[in-house]
Amino acid sequence: MTNSFTDITPSLRRRHARETRFKWMGKIAIIIAVSFLLVMVGSIAWLGSGALKQTRVQLNVHLDAAQIDAAAVADANYGKLIKTALLDRFPEVTKRRDKKSLYGLVSYDAAYALHDRVVAEPGLIGQDLRMWFVASDDLDMLIKGNLETTGDENRRRFSDKQLGWINSLKEEGAIKSVFNVAFFTTGDSREPELAGVLGAFVGTAFTLLVCFCLSFPIGIMAAIYLEEFAKKNRWNDLIEVNINNLAAVPSIVFGLLGLAVFLNVFGLPRSSPLVGGMVLALMTLPTIIIAARAALRAVPPSIREAALGIGATQIQTVFHHVAPLALPGMLTGAIVGMARALGETAPLLMIGMVAFIVDIPGSVVQPATALPVQIFLWADSPERAFLEKTSAAIIVLIVFLILMNLVAILLRNKYSQRF
Amino acid sequence: MGNLPTAPFVSSNKTRRRLGEFVVYVLLITSALVAVAVTIGIVFSLAFEAYHFFQLISWQDFLFGTKWSPQTAIRSDQVGAEGSFGVLPLVVGTLLISAIAMAIATPLGLASAIYLAEYATPRARSIIKPMLEILAGIPTVVYGFFAALMIAPFIRMTGSSIGLEVASESALAAGIAMGIMIVPLISSLSDDVINSVPQSLRDASYGLGATQAETIRKVILPAALPGISGSLLLATSTAIGETMIVVMAAGMAANLSVNPLDAVTTVTVQIVSLLTGDQEFDSAKTLSAFALGIMLFCVTLVLNVIAQKIVKHFREQYD
Amino acid sequence: MDTKGKIQVSAKDVNVFYGDKQALQNITLDVKSNKVTSFIGPSGCGKTTFLKCINRMNDLIDICRVEGNILVAGQDIYDKSVDMVALRAHVGMVFQKPNPFPKSIFENVAYGMKIHNMTSSKSELADRVEDSLRRAALWDEVKDRLDQPGTGLSGGQQQRLCIARTIAVQPKVILMDEPASALDPIATAKIEELIHELKQNFTIIIVTHSMQQAARVSQQTAFFHLGNLVEFGKTTDIFTNPQDERTQNYITGRIG
Ligand SMILES: Nc1ncnc2c1ncn2[C@@H]1O[C@H](COP(=O)(O)OP(=O)(O)O)[C@@H](O)[C@H]1O
Ligand SMILES: [Mg+2]
Numbered sequence: 003m004t005n006s007f008t009d010i011t012p013s014l015r016r017r018h019a020r021e022t023r024f025k026w027m028g029k030i031a032i033i034i035a036v037s038f039l040l041v042m043v044g045s046i047a048w049l050g051s052g053a054l055k056q057t058r059v060q061l062n063v064h065l066d067a068a069q070i071d072a073a074a075v076a077d078a079n080y081g082k083l084i085k086t087a088l089l090d091r092f093p094e095v096t097k098r099r100d101k102k103s104l105y106g107l108v109s110y111d112a113a114y115a116l117h118d119r120v121v122a123e124p125g126l127i128g129q130d131l132r133m134w135f136v137a138s139d140d141l142d143m144l145i146k147g148n149l150e151t152t153g154d155e156n157r158r159r160f161s162d163k164q165l166g167w168i169n170s171l172k173e174e175g176a177i178k179s180v181f182n183v184a185f186f187t188t189g190d191s192r193e194p195e196l197a198g199v200l201g202a203f204v205g206t207a208f209t210l211l212v213c214f215c216l217s218f219p220i221g222i223m224a225a226i227y228l229e230e231f232a233k234k235n236r237w238n239d240l241i242e243v244n245i246n247n248l249a250a251v252p253s254i255v256f257g258l259l260g261l262a263v264f265l266n267v268f269g270l271p272r273s274s275p276l277v278g279g280m281v282l283a284l285m286t287l288p289t290i291i292i293a294a295r296a297a298l299r300a301v302p303p304s305i306r307e308a309a310l311g312i313g314a315t316q317i318q319t320v321f322h323h324v325a326p327l328a329l330p331g332m333l334t335g336a337i338v339g340m341a342r343a344l345g346e347t348a349p350l351l352m353i354g355m356v357a358f359i360v361d362i363p364g365s366v367v368q369p370a371t372a373l374p375v376q377i378f379l380w381a382d383s384p385e386r387a388f389l390e391k392t393s394a395a396i397i398v399l400i401v402f403l404i405l406m407n408l409v410a411i412l413l414r415n416k417y418s419q420r421f
Numbered sequence: 422m423g424n425l426p427t428a429p430f431v432s433s434n435k436t437r438r439r440l441g442e443f444v445v446y447v448l449l450i451t452s453a454l455v456a457v458a459v460t461i462g463i464v465f466s467l468a469f470e471a472y473h474f475f476q477l478i479s480w481q482d483f484l485f486g487t488k489w490s491p492q493t494a495i496r497s498d499q500v501g502a503e504g505s506f507g508v509l510p511l512v513v514g515t516l517l518i519s520a521i522a523m524a525i526a527t528p529l530g531l532a533s534a535i536y537l538a539e540y541a542t543p544r545a546r547s548i549i550k551p552m553l554e555i556l557a558g559i560p561t562v563v564y565g566f567f568a569a570l571m572i573a574p575f576i577r578m579t580g581s582s583i584g585l586e587v588a589s590e591s592a593l594a595a596g597i598a599m600g601i602m603i604v605p606l607i608s609s610l611s612d613d614v615i616n617s618v619p620q621s622l623r624d625a626s627y628g629l630g631a632t633q634a635e636t637i638r639k640v641i642l643p644a645a646l647p648g649i650s651g652s653l654l655l656a657t658s659t660a661i662g663e664t665m666i667v668v669m670a671a672g673m674a675a676n677l678s679v680n681p682l683d684a685v686t687t688v689t690v691q692i693v694s695l696l697t698g699d700q701e702f703d704s705a706k707t708l709s710a711f712a713l714g715i716m717l718f719c720v721t722l723v724l725n726v727i728a729q730k731i732v733k734h735f736r737e738q739y740d
Numbered sequence: 741m742d743t744k745g746k747i748q749v750s751a752k753d754v755n756v757f758y759g760d761k762q763a764l765q766n767i768t769l770d771v772k773s774n775k776v777t778s779f780i781g782p783s784g785c786g787k788t789t790f791l792k793c794i795n796r797m798n799d800l801i802d803i804c805r806v807e808g809n810i811l812v813a814g815q816d817i818y819d820k821s822v823d824m825v826a827l828r829a830h831v832g833m834v835f836q837k838p839n840p841f842p843k844s845i846f847e848n849v850a851y852g853m854k855i856h857n858m859t860s861s862k863s864e865l866a867d868r869v870e871d872s873l874r875r876a877a878l879w880d881e882v883k884d885r886l887d888q889p890g891t892g893l894s895g896g897q898q899q900r901l902c903i904a905r906t907i908a909v910q911p912k913v914i915l916m917d918e919p920a921s922a923l924d925p926i927a928t929a930k931i932e933e934l935i936h937e938l939k940q941n942f943t944i945i946i947v948t949h950s951m952q953q954a955a956r957v958s959q960q961t962a963f964f965h966l967g968n969l970v971e972f973g974k975t976t977d978i979f980t981n982p983q984d985e986r987t988q989n990y991i992t993g994r995i996g
């Protein structure tokens with residue numbers, strides 16, 4: 003046997019090859035996980051970007067004085083005026099079925115929009131009014147290129163005849179895309195072209211507010227007790243084990259608790275952010291306690307000794323000296339907990355925040371839904387147009403999530419060099 | 422003459438301060454006890470409703486029944502008016518999806534953890550770790566949406582192109598999404614565990630002329646095994662309790678099947694479907710959700726307790 | 741082949757840096773075959789650092805940089821063509837704190853032979869494990885519990901297990917970094933006796949902060965101080981007739 007360690011034997015070469023393969027396994031695993039993330043977020047963002055645009059159709063409406071009673075402007079049949087305007091534009095349409103599909107080009111919101119306009123400006127009565135109306139979801143999808151325009155007519159949303167009308171509207175410049183303000187300023191709707199996320203957003207904000215107001219104080223007080231006062235004994239061990247286990251209880255079980263106790267025993271209002279926030283508070287409590295304890299532990303003992311040394315009681319020491327120093331850390335933990343609560347859906351389903359709610363909630367006891375639940379509801383809707391709404395709502399949710407985590411990271415970075 | 426002046430450290434308002442501090446102290450303890458109260462609340466409320474359920478349906482029928490169709494009858498004298506509450510199809514469905522998820526997440530999560538802990542440069546680590554944290558932070562409703570929208574059709578297309586029949590909502594689609602969701606959980610826990618294996622063991626192995634892969638496979642992983650198995654148990658418990666992914670991608674059909682291409686349903690999906698929409702509170706149908714809930718709670722609790730015991734033991738060994 | 745008295749390890753102008761900080765300056769020394777060479781010096785003077793240069797364990801520390809030449813068996817080990825795995829099989833190491841693997845005693849000793857595919861059969865492996873344990877003077881104490889975890893042994897036994905594990909791979913050079921510093925006097929005496937035996941077959945370099953130990957076990961001694969090799973020569977010379985004032989101060993207990 004030679005003593006040389008430079009000439010590589012075949013067996014050694016095999017071992018090095020195995021080493022390379024092994025290292026690549028790790029790389030490939032990470033590549034798979036990261037590319038899944040990119041594909042998922044990327045495709046959803048791409049789908050959701052469509053929801054930022056809204057298609058509008060321009061119509062020339064004749065505000066026939068015979069149809070609108072000047073004394074009761076609000077009571078006129080504006081839907082009929084819209085239909086008339088459509089028929090005037092396409093006089094060749096006579097068959098009942100064709101008329102119906104022609105009316106389907108604009109959203110049913112058009113009548114309301116016209117109503118609002120005329121009520122605001124009664125002077126328009128008797129004149130012709132050129133006005134932009136929200137297109138129906140099907141037309142919107144067509145304009146965004148999401149629908150088939152060739153192939154078997156029976157399997158398409160739009161027949162060639164309908165496509166002809168739409169093309170003629172396009173040619174005269176009566177179809178345009180605008181930024182979809184309504185998506186961010188309205189609540190839910192059965193009509194995809196009118197549905198917005200504001201209602202769900204406000205619901206989520208209320209829910210998180212309740213969640214924070216409950217879980218933060220309770221969480222830090224529990225942490226202070228466990229970290230600063232609790233002696234090592236069986237009871238406190240039990241509390242500790244309990245908290246660790248609670249952190250791993252499936253979220254839906256908290257929903258069941260909320261349903262059985264908050265709704266059925268206490269009779270709190272169903273579907274309300276109050277109950278949603280309470281349930282999420284119980285769920286985030288362990289996270290907050292664990293983070294707050296870590297923050298307290300990071301405060302050097304010398305600070306406690308200094309305070310105790312000048313005659314402060316233990317409670318004074320903790321509340322005047324230790325807790326303020328640990329506060330940023332505790333807050334960071336709380337925000338991270340809130341961010342997780344933000345995405346929770348299952349427990350909210352249990353307590354009825356899954357209802358169809360059009361109005362923007364005005365308080366924590368009014369029925370509301372939450373962003374993730376809204377996503378769930380829209381994802382379940384058959385209309386093609388809800389697909390992009392769902393994706394857009396997901397993007398809103400993720401942006402919200404990122405903002406919260408960013409705040410947490412900034413807080414941590416700002417205060418972490420203190421000790 | 423008479424009395425000595427009071428010593429300066431005998432404060433007269435001592436009792437008042439004592440009282441105030443006592444109140445604060447009680448408040449602190451109460452807060453800590455809230456966590457215990459929540460657990461007790463969960464156990465009692467679930468047990469209470471489940472008790473009513475088991476007065477209507479025998480526990481043998483529940484645990485060993487093979488048919489799940491909890492619809493309540495329109496007329497009370499109808500055949501099968503009570504519905505069937507055999508939980509086996511749900512249990513099998515839950516286990517099937519969890520098994521698929523773990524089969525995907527375990528190799529990916531472990532390999533990622535090994536790479537992060539042993540191979541990655543600090544720079545690579547500082548990029549990859551946040552990526553995985555984002556993956557972990559994405560709400561499960563998003564995974565569910567993606568599974569239903571992209572993964573399921575993809576599997577169905579691939580399946581039919583090779584002549585397999587795939588349900589539109591397959592266990593596989595839900596399992597894949599759930600698997601990816603769990604990867605960061607396994608990788609971050611295992612990363613911690615691998616990092617806590619003492620450097621001296623690595624040195625010993627390198628000192629004998631082992632390659633890095635040999636050191637990892639034959640020294641580090643065996644030493645970290647208890648901690649890693651703890652993290653796998655926690656991940657399994659998460660998979661079993663996961664709700665939104667399965668609600669959106671696995672479906673409602675209570676098939677007793679272990680074929681990943683079939684539609685199956687899970688315990689959590691049924692809880693959601695039983696309790697959303699209109700409910701009469703005392704029907705067996707509604708109450709059965711709580712029986713499912715307590716079962717879910719017990720199973721995940723046992724897994725967690727074991728996992729935490731193992732991990733704690735592991736940490737004590739090397740601290 | 742009789743290599744007794746030949747130069748096994750030869751260092752020329754070795755400089756080692758941790759980041760910007762220089763830990764060793766211009767170390768030049770030759771270690772002879774089948775002798776025990778000890779490195780002594782106050783803590784932090786770079787003994788461990790130099791030891792780790794000899795089997796390139798320093799490569800595992802990102803910020804560590806080695807300049808100069810170190811030859812083992814005539815081959816520059818910092819040459820590109822050198823395979824670290826083969827090098828470390830040739831130059832074994834025993835660490836300051838006993839670090840048995842959390843495996844059985846048998847597996848601890850068999851580990852190195854297994855990864856290097858050194859045995860062709862199970863019985864050969866068992867024979868070699870027994871032989872290594874005997875040579876490490878541990879066999880009689882553990883022969884009935886080879887399947888028990890190595891971590892269950894006493895500190896002194898653990899360290900001898902680590903030595904058995906190292907010699908099982910049949911290195912030519914064994915590096916020992918304060919192998920007895922964590923042990924009680926009786927265990928230390930056993931290790932020293934063992935070192936005495938092992939020098940028949942191996943070239944041994946031992947770091948120690950105990951001058952008595954250096955005097956007892958080694959034939960050659962190198963004295964390090966603040967990253968410099970101050971004095972190197974026959975152990976008896978260093979202890980009875982130090983040339984440098986710093987060496988004299990150290991062995992009389994004035995520094996260190
Ligand atoms: N991993 C390291 N990173 C940075 N500096 C180190 C490292 N290891 C050792 N050093 C420094 O190198 C010098 C020599 O250390 P060492 O070789 O361990 O000394 P000895 O073994 O003689 O006590 C010391 O000043 C020490 O601080
Ligand atoms: Mg040292």
